[in-house]
Amino acid sequence: MRLLIFLLALLPPVAQAWGNHSPMCYRAFERVPEVANAAAVKAEPLVDFLRAQEAEIARTLDAQEAWAREHLRGHAPRPDALRFVADADRSDADRRTAFLHALRLSPQSRLALYLQVDPREPDTSRPPLDGAQVSAVPNSKGATQRFVALQPGEAVAPLAVLASACDEPDYGHDLNLFDDNPAHPDYGFGKQPFGNPAVAISSQAPFHMAFFHQGRVFNTLAPSFARTFTELRVQQYGGLAVLAWQTGHAYWGWRFAGLALHHVQDLTQPYHASAAPGATLRYMMWVNLKAQLGAPADRQGLVVLQSNRHFVLENFQTRWIMDNARRRRDGPLEQALRDLALDGRYPAWSAGYVRDVVAAEAFTAGPRTDAAVVVGAPAQFVTDPNFDFAANEAALGPELARDIQGQRDALAREVARLLSHFGAHSRNGLRGLLRQAEEPPRIR
Template identity: 60%
Template sequence: MRHAAGRWRAALVVAGAWLAHAAAWAWGNHALLSYRALEGWPTVAQAPAVKAETLDDFLRAQSGAVAALTDAQEAWARENIRSYTPRPERLTWVPQPQDTDAERRLAFFRALRLSPKAPLALFVQVDPRHPEATAHSQPLEPEAVFNIPPSKGATQRCVALQPGQPVTPLAVLASASDEPDYGYDIDLFDDNPGSADYGLGPQPFGNPAIRISSQAPFHMGFFHQGAVFNALAPAFARSYAQLRVHQYTTLAALAFRSGHDYWGWRFTGLALHYVQDLTQPYHASAAPGERLPGMVWANLLDKLGFPGRKAGLIVLQSNRHFVMENYQTRRLLASAQAGQDTVLEQALRDTQHDASYPAWHPQYLRDVVAAQAHAAGPATDAAIVVGAPARFVLDPAFDFGAQEDAIDLDADMRRQLQAQRDAMVAAIATLLRHLGAHTRNTVRGVQAQVGLTP
């Protein structure tokens, strides 16, 4: 029996490794989501402008407090995150008076176990609905803000900020909410090429040989798969999304309390990314459209020399995720450029359900956000199967991600029956309504730590 359980466990882990790679990105451009979710909310929309500040200036002023906070964050993670891999003592930040800016920054990154190559540059992403707000700013090349090449069809347009330049909290939050996809969580595990040597052990899921896949355990959380799944694949419990949210929200509170409001908003925006990722069913479930026995059976067949079912499962789950991401990103971009609203923008701005959720608490990401997304998985997957062209979501021989640049999804969707399109759009709008509420509730949670009432 023990050997049989081991074979099932190995099979399931193989499935998750590839499915996690397929969903390494969740929502495309998070800034498009955050601009719309926050632009009509007075707490952010009416907040006074803040002065841009470099990370080096912030760390120079607050090195002692930040270093102490990173130790408190580590203690919290060991106590509260399931299957957490503790930070080695050698990564503890002990500030020294003679530290240079570069040494201080590296020590900060090591204490957080964040990519040492993360630029954290001064920038904002252009809001395509209001490009006039940044029309006179200097455009930035991707390498100034990205640690990795942008994804295919990237929609980000970034412009530079200067130290001391006034900037709206809305622009800071929306821009920072997209940043973690710029390579901040890349190459952190021991078996990644170019590993940062942070003592995280082997990558628990996702393919460690594929660079973008190495961020998956920070951007996904399979918290609600059930006891059988957890017993067969215990490595899937090693998600670091909660770690990032706790790190950034507590850093934001420290920055606000110490008068560094720019970094208060910037760290809050960074936390938003992981919250928004976990509203995505393909990030909160190993395979929303597939039951556990089917996943295991596909991988057992693969081990017996019949790889077709497993390969098809991987492609279909990947295609459905990419279809949803492509559609919502392109729709939001086109609507912003046209200055128009659709049900997607209306869902993001809808504040009516914000108070229906529990107040922000340290386990909000796992117990509220991920639980809701996991529960929505089967219905979301079914709506995409019904609403999108069949060749994109039912044909395992078609790889949407590989051909995405040549696909005009809008045109293809217009050829679908109206009821089919409406089903898919309604499912996406429901998820975006959740995302908007959890985005605002995260900001509320940070402000509550500072003693403010949004």
């Protein structure tokens, strides 16, 4: 139990992998024929899709739940009271609420009509949209998201819909869904398996992180770490994307596809696929034993360093991507995101792709990534266990960006490698969903 508590502390307080996903998705998909050549779609309010396809949505969600109960390890069965049941007489508001409950998304989820503009091609013709209309999570200092509103029926490029939605699950969809979270809905997820249940943003961690490849000993010592819901979200959103495309609701096809891909992309980040990429289990057990014997400094230091390195990697990647986008400049990260050559080196998209391909690759890359962060960032930020970067990110982010310039080559190469995986797995996932949508709907 003591080791489990220690392992829980290793997780960063913010369960975000790549900062803002949308600018990277614009680059990853902008030259993909299936996206670039797709016809413009008409923006559609969620309630219109729900009303038009209520019976099909009900059947789809029931089939997804049955599949999850049979195939997903550690799945928390959805309570039968949350089933989405077709009811033509209810109001649009009640239908929307029932849909969120059936997916077990936060009741605060916005799912508004919006776009996140490409920072490389800022749209100055549209007035900005207040972030609170799009996200239930207040913007942090230095947030890079910029939103504009869509009007019902407005023509919009699929690339913009897809790239915008790729960032959306971080807007509060998965907050406070567990039984030990404050003001939780009765969704049947049980107690939060890892992360701090008292910290709202931490409560989304089990939907955006997955430790599938830690090994038998780790899983025995910390069995709750095996309970994650990333695969569930990919299956839910992906299945809805296929249904939307097949039934003529192309806007929601691209939108749900982006929501699904967010969870795939999160697991390309080694700090989301490994509990502690910079430490072996033997070392974790050793420093924990020392702490129990009265010498906790090494244990606390490991916790701080893992968190710092996660934040430094994200800060470095986000700043570089955003700076290049605003300057309309291409560099190694943009080239890596667009690299289509890598796509065919992976197996075909399947239900096991997230676990067996994406997460396995990121877990294996963990030690190399952690070492690159240590070499590529100033020592104060990644090797000083007495320095908490997360608590000082707003003030020290610019200092990190300045100091890292002269020694960033190793880190840049590793981030480029990771973003090539981000792009390839995103494209493979999208192609897999599009292929499913081309299949004739099953006779029910």
